[in-house]
Amino acid sequence: MSRSIRLAVIPGDGIGQEVVAQGLKVLTAVLPQDVKLETKEYDLGARRWHATGETLPDAELESLKQHDAILLGAIGDPSVPSGVLERGLLLKLRFAFDHFVNLRPSKLFPNTTTPLAGRPDIDFVVVREGTEGPYTGNGGSLRTGTPAEVATEVSVNTAYGVERVVRDAFERANARPRKKLTLVHKNNVLVYAGHMWKNIFDKVGQEYPEVTTDYLHVDAATIFFVTQPERFDVIVTDNLFGDILTDLAAAVTGGIGLAASGNINPTGEFPSMFEPVHGSAPDIAGTGKADPTATILSVALLLRHLGYEAEAARIETAVATDLEARDGTARSTDEIGDALAARVAG
Amino acid sequence: MSRSIRLAVIPGDGIGQEVVAQGLKVLTAVLPQDVKLETKEYDLGARRWHATGETLPDAELESLKQHDAILLGAIGDPSVPSGVLERGLLLKLRFAFDHFVNLRPSKLFPNTTTPLAGRPDIDFVVVREGTEGPYTGNGGSLRTGTPAEVATEVSVNTAYGVERVVRDAFERANARPRKKLTLVHKNNVLVYAGHMWKNIFDKVGQEYPEVTTDYLHVDAATIFFVTQPERFDVIVTDNLFGDILTDLAAAVTGGIGLAASGNINPTGEFPSMFEPVHGSAPDIAGTGKADPTATILSVALLLRHLGYEAEAARIETAVATDLEARDGTARSTDEIGDALAARVAG
Numbered sequence: 001m002s003r004s005i006r007l008a009v010i011p012g013d014g015i016g017q018e019v020v021a022q023g024l025k026v027l028t029a030v031l032p033q034d035v036k037l038e039t040k041e042y043d044l045g046a047r048r049w050h051a052t053g054e055t056l057p058d059a060e061l062e063s064l065k066q067h068d069a070i071l072l073g074a075i076g077d078p079s080v081p082s083g084v085l086e087r088g089l090l091l092k093l094r095f096a097f098d099h100f101v102n103l104r105p106s107k108l109f110p111n112t113t114t115p116l117a118g119r120p121d122i123d124f125v126v127v128r129e130g131t132e133g134p135y136t137g138n139g140g141s142l143r144t145g146t147p148a149e150v151a152t153e154v155s156v157n158t159a160y161g162v163e164r165v166v167r168d169a170f171e172r173a174n175a176r177p178r179k180k181l182t183l184v185h186k187n188n189v190l191v192y193a194g195h196m197w198k199n200i201f202d203k204v205g206q207e208y209p210e211v212t213t214d215y216l217h218v219d220a221a222t223i224f225f226v227t228q229p230e231r232f233d234v235i236v237t238d239n240l241f242g243d244i245l246t247d248l249a250a251a252v253t254g255g256i257g258l259a260a261s262g263n264i265n266p267t268g269e270f271p272s273m274f275e276p277v278h279g280s281a282p283d284i285a286g287t288g289k290a291d292p293t294a295t296i297l298s299v300a301l302l303l304r305h306l307g308y309e310a311e312a313a314r315i316e317t318a319v320a321t322d323l324e325a326r327d328g329t330a331r332s333t334d335e336i337g338d339a340l341a342a343r344v345a346g
Numbered sequence: 347m348s349r350s351i352r353l354a355v356i357p358g359d360g361i362g363q364e365v366v367a368q369g370l371k372v373l374t375a376v377l378p379q380d381v382k383l384e385t386k387e388y389d390l391g392a393r394r395w396h397a398t399g400e401t402l403p404d405a406e407l408e409s410l411k412q413h414d415a416i417l418l419g420a421i422g423d424p425s426v427p428s429g430v431l432e433r434g435l436l437l438k439l440r441f442a443f444d445h446f447v448n449l450r451p452s453k454l455f456p457n458t459t460t461p462l463a464g465r466p467d468i469d470f471v472v473v474r475e476g477t478e479g480p481y482t483g484n485g486g487s488l489r490t491g492t493p494a495e496v497a498t499e500v501s502v503n504t505a506y507g508v509e510r511v512v513r514d515a516f517e518r519a520n521a522r523p524r525k526k527l528t529l530v531h532k533n534n535v536l537v538y539a540g541h542m543w544k545n546i547f548d549k550v551g552q553e554y555p556e557v558t559t560d561y562l563h564v565d566a567a568t569i570f571f572v573t574q575p576e577r578f579d580v581i582v583t584d585n586l587f588g589d590i591l592t593d594l595a596a597a598v599t600g601g602i603g604l605a606a607s608g609n610i611n612p613t614g615e616f617p618s619m620f621e622p623v624h625g626s627a628p629d630i631a632g633t634g635k636a637d638p639t640a641t642i643l644s645v646a647l648l649l650r651h652l653g654y655e656a657e658a659a660r661i662e663t664a665v666a667t668d669l670e671a672r673d674g675t676a677r678s679t680d681e682i683g684d685a686l687a688a689r690v691a692g
């Protein structure tokens with residue numbers, strides 16, 4: 001375990017800056033004295049794009065690469081055409097750094113208001129493929145803007161890409177007490193990609209005899225997320241299905257204010273990137289209303305990824321205890337960060 | 347309005363037969379004496395495929411075409427490889443009969459148990475595109491089954507196809523009291539198809555100045571389905587997003603046992619097809635546990651489509667009254683059908 005962390009920080013847009021500040025506050029508080037934390041901030045996102053037209057210049061990409069991990073706040077602003085920053089910055093980072101495991105845990109923390117009536121404990125994790133599927137940017141538009149326009153989007157799936165993420169998911173399932181893994185796809189309609197996913201899932205599964213497996217179509221999965229979320233332990237799925245399911249998962253647990261994520265390159269060839277699942281929420285930026293907990297929980301994932309398991313667990317416990325102690329008074333972004341920093345330090 | 351209805355009936359697999367029988371019972375009970383109902387049953391689905399290898403022979407397709415409408419129960423069985431019946435029968439019907447409007451209303455009926463705690467009234471309708479997107483069967487697999495396999499799925503979207511379904515959705519929104527239409531897509535990632543959808547949506551919207559519009563990414567939409575479903579009135583979306591969202595919609599309202607759908611060819615060139623959103627549920631087939639309400643509500647959509655508005659409304663009122671009067675005793679498929687038939691006749 002390295003006793004120094006070189007952390008790249010991309011606060012981004014909207015509430016990104018505010019929540020990242022709290023993430024760093026808690027990170028500093030939780031780290032042992034002898035761990036040297038070096039942070040470097042990158043000015044990327046809507047402001048930069050408006051100023052220079054750049055989304056992610058090569059030099060920045062190179063510089064980011066020289067870090068142990070990246071902490072990202074949120075990217076996106078209504079003033080920028082949809083897709084420019086997503087494709088040009090956020091997805092570019094995920095693809096360039098081969099973040100093939102997009103890890104999104106869902107846990108019903110104490111005292112959080114799930115909109116589901118009387119459901120028992122929820123504690124599952126979605127392993128979303130991060131470098132393929134409909135996110136590759138393949139596709140195009142012919143006769144754009146005319147009544148004869150044809151627009152295509154191509155989902156690209158490779159055995160190489162599917163097998164490595166499926167294997168990662170089996171490893172994670174195998175390491176959890178319930179040892180259950182669910183594949184979610186839509187192989188009754190997307191027969192080419194769907195059958196490949198299912199075949200690889202079945203093949204890799206033979207190496208993990210202790211893991212119980214099942215398969216659900218994505219539409220059926222959304223029903224179970226609402227009616228029976230406790231049935232899930234680990235879920236592995238395609239990039240787009242994972243995007244949809246993890247927002248839904250956040251909605252049925254404590255809300256998007258608590259949903260953390262890691263864009264992980266398990267081989268360690270490139271730095272992994274950690275970010276809250278929520279967006280930049282420009283409507284509440286600067287009001288102090290943003291909940292930094294998702295970012296702080298993303299810092300826990302970051303620490304776990306770098307080998308600081310005890311510190312990661314301390315943050316997660318602090319969040320649980322803090323929510324437990326909540327008395328219903330609204331707290332500012334800063335107050336939540338302070339409270340959690342105090343708890344992890346204590 | 348024709349005073350005779352030539353109805354093609356495809357009971358299909360699993361609980362299909364049972365629920366369709368109740369649908370026909372209620373249809374017969376609600377129709378005025380002078381309307382001649384002619385039904386013709388088609389043996390299509392898993393049994394037929396096992397027996398003959400056929401999914402939907404051309405002769406059957408021709409014969410189905412000679413009807414005013416089609417009532418379908420459910421298609422699919424675990425004994426048939428995933429995709430065979432879906433692509434070869436169900437989707438083939440939707441494509442062959444150009445069912446470009448896949449209409450799926452979601453309404454919180456009285457006394458139904460929504461898993462959402464304390465939510466107010468839900469009453470929206472999803473207009474799902476039915477003939478394009480990732481459902482076209484475009485795509486393929488190279489080096490199938492090897493470690494070098496590449497599988498693609500192509501979402502095909504045409505201005506022709508998008509404009510007609512968007513226009514249909516604006517018409518429906520304009521005819522409802524709230525006059526609100528939400529486009530759901532993922533135009534920050536699926537930029538080619540997404541921008542085309544958004545541009546056409548904006549353009550057609552200019553012809554409907556009284557309709558309020560908004561746009562949501564599909565992931566964000568799933569959050570609102572859970573936290574704020576009452577914000578929706580009419581939703582228009584792509585074939586795959588519509589598939590996912592309407593199962594979720596069923597889950598947050600009365601459950602999949604109440605979700606009806608119409609595969610509509612609004613031009614009348616081909617017969618439209620009505621079916622419950624649920625599947626064939628082989629695990630409860632023959633037990634009398636299947637809820638036929640979704641099929642019966644699909645019959646209401648069928649009647650409305652054929653111009654029998656009063657009869658359609660009578661079925662919907664009967665379902666609401668029946669659920670209102672429910673005392674918690676479990677009822678069999680048959681008993682629910684009998685109860686509703688009695689109410690609509692009364």
Ligand SMILES: CC(C)[C@H](C(=O)O)[C@@H](O)C(=O)O
Binds near residue numbers: 090534535
């Ligand atoms: C902003 C967008 C490109 C992104 C995605 O679709 O992956 C977001 O929704 C997420 O889930 O991280």
Ligand SMILES: CC(C)[C@H](C(=O)O)[C@@H](O)C(=O)O
Binds near residue numbers: 188189436437623
């Ligand atoms: C069975 C399947 C092909 C179908 C679909 O995906 O459209 C079903 O899920 C539906 O929603 O009607």
